[in-house]
Amino acid sequence: MKKEVFLSKQGETVVEKYLYESGIYITMGMEREGLAELQKAVNLLEPIEAEIITRKYLSRESDYVRHQTIYKDLGISWGTYNKTRLRALTKLGTELGIISMVMEDRL
Template identity: 40%
Template sequence: MAACWEVKQLIDRATEKVIIDRLEQAHTLLTVNRGNEETAFITRVIDRLPEIEKDIILRKYIQLEATYITHFDIYTDMGVVEGTYKKMRLRALYKIGAALGIVDPDVNPITLSEG
């Protein structure tokens, strides 16, 4: 339980929204075949995430059907409990936010290879 609390502290709700907005912009541009430097960068960052975090981000924010997929759909399909899913999703969002310069990795440092 304490580990989940630590992850929640990596980013606040407003920062989470900013990161998700950038992912949704990338999703839209990729959907209409109008990727740009930022979408290419975001794609590279996602590719560097641990597989389970990458899977969550792709399903929820990047894939064509992402708009229609719920968090519940993802964590039940993955066979993980909601709390574990939230921890992994927030950790992935933190890493993406750090790569995009939205969060300061010096405040709560974790690496892209941490799971």
């Protein structure tokens, strides 16, 4: 079985901060360098990954939506949700060049 590689905790924090900030710009209808690239990168994700990222980081309600609400709404377990979210953050961070490929194994 192939072991997946995820972001370090620090890398996860960097990507989350970028997504939260981008979500504010999107919500306010403002331009920000990189928003078009972000949308393209989100479109490359698996549907469930894109749903999680959009609901948690890029929607108008993202500051108020808890992880628990999202995984229950999607009908998945916490473990599946967290693994899927981390996989999506890793893909976005790599695709957007936010993080280097210095990552640690997390499984």
